[in-house]
Amino acid sequence: MSSLFKENDLWGPLDPSAEAGYGEDRPKRKGFFTDTSICIGCKACEVACKEWNDVPADHFDMLGSSYDNSHSLNANQWRHVAFIEQPSSRGRATVDLGMPDVGPPGSGDGAGAYGAAASEDPDASPMDFRWLMSSDVCKHCTHAGCLDVCPTGALIRTEFGTVVVQDDVCNGCGYCVPACPYGVIERRKEPEGAKNVGIAQKCTLCYDRLDAGKVPACAQACPTQSIQFGDVEELRERANQRVERLHEAGVMDARLYGNDPDDGVGGTGAFFLLLDEPEVYGFPPDPVVPTRDLPHMFRQASRAAVTLAVGAAVVFLGRRR
Amino acid sequence: MPDFEKGKAPSYVPPEDADGVAGIAGNDPFIMQGDGKGALYVPQGLIDGPMPTHYEPVESPFSNPLYGQQANPTRKEYDRDDNPMHPSPPQGHSEVFPFVFTTSRLTEHHTAGGMSRFVHRLAELQPEMFVEVSPELAHERGLEHGGWATIVTSRSAIEARVLVTERLTPLRVDGRVVHQVWLPYHWGEGGLVTGDSANDLFGITLDPNVLIQESKVGTCDVRPGRRPTGPELRALVAGYVDRSGSDHVPHGPIVTADPEGGGR
Numbered sequence: 001m002s003s004l005f006k007e008n009d010l011w012g013p014l015d016p017s018a019e020a021g022y023g024e025d026r027p028k029r030k031g032f033f034t035d036t037s038i039c040i041g042c043k044a045c046e047v048a049c050k051e052w053n054d055v056p057a058d059h060f061d062m063l064g065s066s067y068d069n070s071h072s073l074n075a076n077q078w079r080h081v082a083f084i085e086q087p088s089s090r091g092r093a094t095v096d097l098g099m100p101d102v103g104p105p106g107s108g109d110g111a112g113a114y115g116a117a118a119s120e121d122p123d124a125s126p127m128d129f130r131w132l133m134s135s136d137v138c139k140h141c142t143h144a145g146c147l148d149v150c151p152t153g154a155l156i157r158t159e160f161g162t163v164v165v166q167d168d169v170c171n172g173c174g175y176c177v178p179a180c181p182y183g184v185i186e187r188r189k190e191p192e193g194a195k196n197v198g199i200a201q202k203c204t205l206c207y208d209r210l211d212a213g214k215v216p217a218c219a220q221a222c223p224t225q226s227i228q229f230g231d232v233e234e235l236r237e238r239a240n241q242r243v244e245r246l247h248e249a250g251v252m253d254a255r256l257y258g259n260d261p262d263d264g265v266g267g268t269g270a271f272f273l274l275l276d277e278p279e280v281y282g283f284p285p286d287p288v289v290p291t292r293d294l295p296h297m298f299r300q301a302s303r304a305a306v307t308l309a310v311g312a313a314v315v316f317l318g319r320r321r
Numbered sequence: 322m323p324d325f326e327k328g329k330a331p332s333y334v335p336p337e338d339a340d341g342v343a344g345i346a347g348n349d350p351f352i353m354q355g356d357g358k359g360a361l362y363v364p365q366g367l368i369d370g371p372m373p374t375h376y377e378p379v380e381s382p383f384s385n386p387l388y389g390q391q392a393n394p395t396r397k398e399y400d401r402d403d404n405p406m407h408p409s410p411p412q413g414h415s416e417v418f419p420f421v422f423t424t425s426r427l428t429e430h431h432t433a434g435g436m437s438r439f440v441h442r443l444a445e446l447q448p449e450m451f452v453e454v455s456p457e458l459a460h461e462r463g464l465e466h467g468g469w470a471t472i473v474t475s476r477s478a479i480e481a482r483v484l485v486t487e488r489l490t491p492l493r494v495d496g497r498v499v500h501q502v503w504l505p506y507h508w509g510e511g512g513l514v515t516g517d518s519a520n521d522l523f524g525i526t527l528d529p530n531v532l533i534q535e536s537k538v539g540t541c542d543v544r545p546g547r548r549p550t551g552p553e554l555r556a557l558v559a560g561y562v563d564r565s566g567s568d569h570v571p572h573g574p575i576v577t578a579d580p581e582g583g584g585r
Contacts, residue, residue, distance in 0.1 A: 062449035
């Protein structure tokens with residue numbers, strides 16, 4: 001059956017801004033490479049984003065999830081820093097600080113926090129306590145579920161390859177909300193009287209700053225360059241080299257997330273370097289754009305319709321006079 | 322203040338009549354001293370010099386392992402009824418305040434929070450006063466993660482939300498286990514987010530040289546639940562003062578070492 005869609009419109013590798021109809025003179029695709037191994041959890045990205053985009057305060061409650069009181073991305077949180085405390089695999093033992101000595105570390109009479117492990121099994125590499133920090137953002141997917149299902153065309157693909165909500169077009173229907181595999185986009189509910197209440201809101205990759213030749217607010221504010229902004233192609237190169245260097249240094253857990261054009265959303269404009277499984281950070285392990293299954297769904301529905309029509313025809317035509 | 326020129330070689334020897342920066346030799350890089358030389362002994366300025374040593378904080382659960390002199394003998398104290406200090410070894414009753422608490426900062430707020438608590442972008446990042454406890458202490462004292470705890474000293478009692486975290490570990494010191502808790506000190510009255518102030522727990526003892534108060538570490542008790550208010554709060558604190566003997570003025574001897582005893 002010939003497809004209504006061009007190749008890779010819904011699935012597989014694609015240059016999204018070319019597919020959206022921008023000409024040869026369009027800029028290179030822009031995105032973020034967020035290297036969570038150097039994030040210090042300062043939340044400058046959260047504040048810079050909210051200041052630039054005039055996003056209202058979300059809520060004033062302590063959530064108890066380590067130092068993360070923002071909880072997750074939503075209409076009032078376009079950048080979200082996650083804090084994950086991972087217990088040591090060594091188990092919990094009281095720390096014997098021991099008495100100070102003048103020799104090299106471990107020569108004192110106390111076992112010390114690290115001395116104890118070394119004496120038990122020098123071959124095992126126990127995992128120390130880890131405090132993972134990561135700044136989450138809209139992924140600006142190559143195949144963006146939110147954009148594909150939007151009935152009004154409010155969600156558009158920009159010339160930079162990013163996904164942006166036009167807040168004057170959005171009618172607040174909310175179709176985009178369940179379509180996002182990452183749970184990023186939502187409709188703004190509060191506070192009353194704020195701008196764009198009822199409208200779907202999410203990261204714009206600072207479209208207005210890109211137009212002016214500037215860098216997005218979060219990338220500008222990040223003091224460690226954990227959030228790196230640039231051409232997606234070049235960022236992917238840089239990310240691959242970074243993972244290689246981390247592996248050489250023995251950090252075998254380091255991996256990239258969202259950089260593969262063959263994944264369920266065609267790769268993302270904003271991708272990450274993680275130090276553990278995606279689920280640890282609250283990411284879906286295998287995100288798939290819901291519209292991937294669109295041709296199949298229509299085929300099934302067509303078959304059902306044809307079957308119904310044939311059945312009706314048989315009933316009526318076989319009627320005795 | 323003299324500086325050290327970037328290109329000056331370590332072998333540089335100043336000529337006889339040199340002055341200013343040119344008079345500093347190439348191997349005298351201690352820019353905080355007038356002559357560029359580092360020193361262990363100083364001719365003046367230190368009341369408790371000249372060599373650094375180890376003293377326990379004024380409020381400590383343990384005896385000083387190095388000396389019979391528990392804490393800094395030259396420290397400045399204020400012997401007042403409203404400034405009771407907790408007993409430390411060798412005095413008795415230090416088990417009334419068995420835990421150590423320390424205060425420091427969060428990234429999101431600035432010092433005592435007088436400005437940052439009024440800025441909504443910062444206030445929403447860290448909205449509530451909390452105390453970090455280890456899972457072992459939480460189990461021992463019946464503290465629930467996300468619940469409330471009351472931290473008590475002989476000066477006051479404050480309440481804070483409980484954050485149970487494995488980043489805090491019980492310590493084994495001098496053959497026994499001591500728990501420590503951590504408090505940020507950014508909260509107080511006023512602002513978009515308010516809470517009890519950690520600094521209410523401290524008394525005043527000062528370092529003899531520059532009179533900086535020891536307001537970062539002390540001993541305390543931790544109880545589950547919110548603190549009482551009004552006269553009941555004062556009664557709670559008074560009970561602790563009574564049981565610990567903190568109300569004895571002066572609060573324990575400053576010099577604890579036996580001068581004839583030769584060290585311990």
